[in-house]
Amino acid sequence: MNHITIDDIALEAGVSKSTVSRVLSRPHLVKEKTRERILAVIEKYSYTPNVLAQGLAGMPTKNIGVVVDEFSNNFYIDLLDGIDSVISEHKYTLQVMSSLWNPDREIQGIRSMLKNRVDGILLAPVSSQSPAVLELKKSGIPFVMVNCQAADPLISYVSCDNYKGGALLAEHINSLDHEQIIIVSVFDHESVRDRIKGFEDHLRKGTVSITRYSNAKTYRDGYDLAPAVVDYDSIRTKKTCLFISNDYVAVGFIARFLEMGIAIPEQAAVAGFDDIRLSALCRVPLTTVSQSVQEMGRIAARTLMEKILLNKTEPVKYLIEPRLIVRESTGF
């Protein structure tokens, strides 16, 4: 255990610990001669200050907290990757929690980070109405919401323009020829609702469309859900286009459709949202909307760092631009 403290250094260097402290924080206040002597001792014992003590004494902890919904989800991976790339430049450390889509766990999480005295928090909230958001606001700690647009004008967020993404997709689908459109809203999250809304709003007038709600999150869920949709909505007889608002689920649909002998895109065209890696590589490459999640992470982290380091207080509202990606699943 590194049990050497600032006192040890001070003793060995024959100075007071104040001087040692100064050498570390504001070196120019110390005479060059003594400074060098002290630095030598510090080097010798490879001394590094105890962060807890520094924190107690009021210094920043150089930790930032991140709350995501779950780890086993490429979305949050990419997000973390983006975040990591910018905060590690600043020698900050990441403290991560998963809410597992549970508001209680979410609030537990941010409390725990608050207790750990992180310097700032990045939150991908279960909902913009989460009690966690309120708690964060009250705490006064710098924070940025990710993947969620705050209603409160004072709260900073970085998200994707999901509405616009839905719109892009609708326009693409308008250009195709179908007897009916089926929208599958995969689970209840604001980002998903926005996609759907943007899509619906831009569908050509007079288009026959049906919206189905489910709580599908995974490939398997899509695979299991597909037959019911086929039967209810006579996909076998009507030339159909499906918008499944999440790629991973959409890929499950496609797999099941193929097994059921439904031709893609001839009989059923399928579009997703997110552009996960799988989408380009699965059996029938998936038409989808891409949002650069890494970029979202980077921008959110950068915004937070500015709040922390530069004390910027004006709320930042940033929307990542979505990109339509047309692949085989809707034909060309």
Added chain:
Amino acid sequence: MNHITIDDIALEAGVSKSTVSRVLSRPHLVKEKTRERILAVIEKYSYTPNVLAQGLAGMPTKNIGVVVDEFSNNFYIDLLDGIDSVISEHKYTLQVMSSLWNPDREIQGIRSMLKNRVDGILLAPVSSQSPAVLELKKSGIPFVMVNCQAADPLISYVSCDNYKGGALLAEHINSLDHEQIIIVSVFDHESVRDRIKGFEDHLRKGTVSITRYSNAKTYRDGYDLAPAVVDYDSIRTKKTCLFISNDYVAVGFIARFLEMGIAIPEQAAVAGFDDIRLSALCRVPLTTVSQSVQEMGRIAARTLMEKILLNKTEPVKYLIEPRLIVRESTGF
């Protein structure tokens, strides 16, 4: 800001702070009457102790540190997921760093966690020889290595039996009929070397095999590498079986092979390692070896928690059992 301290509570409850402290840590030492009064005050101000101060005073920080190689990799996602599931049961928080396969960053990372006084560390080391491992050992902090077998008998680790996984695959391939075997060692990591060795050791005697080394990590790398391998090793003329020691790269190979008009598995059978999600869902489902990475995470975390909570010191060496998964890419 929650600026209420233990003193405030003590004052309002008309007791000394020691008593308040006791109520929080060993309530049975306090008379019921006073305990309840104090709890009421604590409740009233929703007071929670400052962890930094607790840490300084020698209490555990209830933080554990995890160093992974990179975030944008399904392997580490699953690992984190597994780890998270067990430590969050114990109300511990995760502090995460990525080494980006860089030993310097790795050591930086563990130093930073050490400074943050985490109670224990989980390290997926770049190499079992990493200086970081030495530093960890010297530090005396409880730690467990993940995805890497320590040479040092005193160091605990949880990994996959990669050697055996390679062996399983070799036996499967022995049962098929090929004129040559090509092994592609995707990048230099002990886990990969073990796979290859297990594979080579169990290949049927007399089998013609070629080993290629590369530094391929992604789908794209595999896609780019494939043509060279085809040409050098006359895959078009000899019935070939390839073992690509990483699924993500293997999927890239397959995609390129298909584009080049090479039939899978008839002309070239392909096997991978890891069983990432993509493997089951890509164009030609991939034969591979599955290691339950989540389980690896859970076991590693559990091992670490036992060290921390129960003070267990005997080194634990655990190997996850690999499972052969045969799919279309090698035929049935």
Added chain:
DNA sequence: CTGTTAGCGCATTCAC
């Protein structure tokens, strides 16, 4: 049972 005292390791006035 409860209060007093003394650190934990550091940053920061304020004197010198």
Added chain:
DNA sequence: GTGAATGCGCTAACAG
């Protein structure tokens, strides 16, 4: 330029 004193918030050993 440098040192001594004080506080950050909490726990633990020791008295009562």
